[in-house]
Amino acid sequence: MRLENVWLRYHRRGPWVLRDAAIGIAPGEAAIVQGRNGAGKSTLLQLAAGVLRPTRGRVVERPTVVGWVPERFPADQPFDVHYYLVAMGRMAGLTPVEAGRAVDHWTERLGLARFRRVRLPELSKGTAQKVGLAQAMLRPPGLLVLDEPWEGLDASSRELVPELIDEVLADGGSVLVSDHRGETVRLPGARRWTVAAGEVDEVAPTEGQAYAVVEIAVPAAQVAGTVTRLRADGHRVLGVHLDRLGATDGAGRETAAAEGRPGDAPVPDPEPPDVAVSGSTTASTASGGQVAR
Numbered sequence: 001m002r003l004e005n006v007w008l009r010y011h012r013r014g015p016w017v018l019r020d021a022a023i024g025i026a027p028g029e030a031a032i033v034q035g036r037n038g039a040g041k042s043t044l045l046q047l048a049a050g051v052l053r054p055t056r057g058r059v060v061e062r063p064t065v066v067g068w069v070p071e072r073f074p075a076d077q078p079f080d081v082h083y084y085l086v087a088m089g090r091m092a093g094l095t096p097v098e099a100g101r102a103v104d105h106w107t108e109r110l111g112l113a114r115f116r117r118v119r120l121p122e123l124s125k126g127t128a129q130k131v132g133l134a135q136a137m138l139r140p141p142g143l144l145v146l147d148e149p150w151e152g153l154d155a156s157s158r159e160l161v162p163e164l165i166d167e168v169l170a171d172g173g174s175v176l177v178s179d180h181r182g183e184t185v186r187l188p189g190a191r192r193w194t195v196a197a198g199e200v201d202e203v204a205p206t207e208g209q210a211y212a213v214v215e216i217a218v219p220a221a222q223v224a225g226t227v228t229r230l231r232a233d234g235h236r237v238l239g240v241h242l243d244r245l246g247a248t249d250g251a252g253r254e255t256a257a258a259e260g261r262p263g264d265a266p267v268p269d270p271e272p273p274d275v276a277v278s279g280s281t282t283a284s285t286a287s288g289g290q291v292a293r
């Protein structure tokens with residue numbers, strides 16, 4: 001998806017909000033849109049999503065299926081969550097059966113199952129925001145556009161956003177996300193665009209921002225297969241060690257940082273670890289070795 005010399009103003013004689021924006025994003029890429037309040041981030045996202053049309057210029061190669069989550073979910077509608085989402089799935093081109101399945105999947109996944117029969121105006125802001133996320137994911141989007149997606153979400157739900165983003169990227173989709181709260185540190189691989197004084201620019205990536213180290217735990221018997229799969233997916237495996245102290249519980253959840261603890265013993269790696277990446281940041285997840293993407 002690319003903006004080609006896009007200009008936008010809301011009224012005929014109004015000020016230009018965006019001037020000559022020329023920027024694009026490829027399949028499998030994410031970009032974070034940053035800028036001060038009122039700079040034009042939402043405007044840029046709406047142009048990308050096709051919600052707004054450029055006053056001048058054009059947007060090309062927009063994927064057929066676009067998921068757009070506005071900053072505020074429009075909850076002032078007389079429907080319950082299930083009815084609303086099924087209707088949105090139908091509007092997105094799903095058959096009744098597909099829409100029903102997709103709604104069941106996403107309401108379950110986003111913790112909305114118990115709100116199925118609750119009417120939209122009665123939802124809290126965070127729950128309404130999750131309905132917006134579910135709506136955007138009903139058909140796997142080729143482009144997912146998220147305007148301040150963390151707004152209103154409680155701490156336990158915030159992790160959902162990077163999870164969904166990763167899934168869209170893994171399926172070859174693109175993601176645009178605006179964020180003024182600094183939550184996008186959770187997306188270390190994303191490109192960064194800034195909007196200021198009507199201009200959209202890309203911030204050049206600095207060395208070391210391009211990688212993150214993800215610590216994961218797998219049953220010891222599955223190490224070889226996991227390492228092989230991670231390498232096949234293009235990840236670098238930096239090391240493998242045995243967790244003798246039980247720092248992870250049975251469900252694979254981590255209860256302490258694992259590396260370098262007394263009692264850890266190296267387990268044979270099917271191949272030697274790849275060269276370590278310098279300047280990387282660390283983060284923990286709940287699934288499988290020590291890898292960098």
Ligand SMILES: Nc1ncnc2c1ncn2[C@@H]1O[C@H](COP(=O)(O)OP(=O)(O)OP(=O)(O)O)[C@@H](O)[C@H]1O
Pocket residue numbers: 010017035036037038039040041042043044071180
């Ligand atoms: N529907 C509209 N009609 C007229 N002006 C608008 C409209 N929507 C936005 N604007 C103006 O366009 C400019 C950019 O707004 P926009 O919402 O895109 O900024 P933003 O960077 O997303 O801000 P925020 O971080 O506060 O959401 C602002 O001056 C705003 O007042």
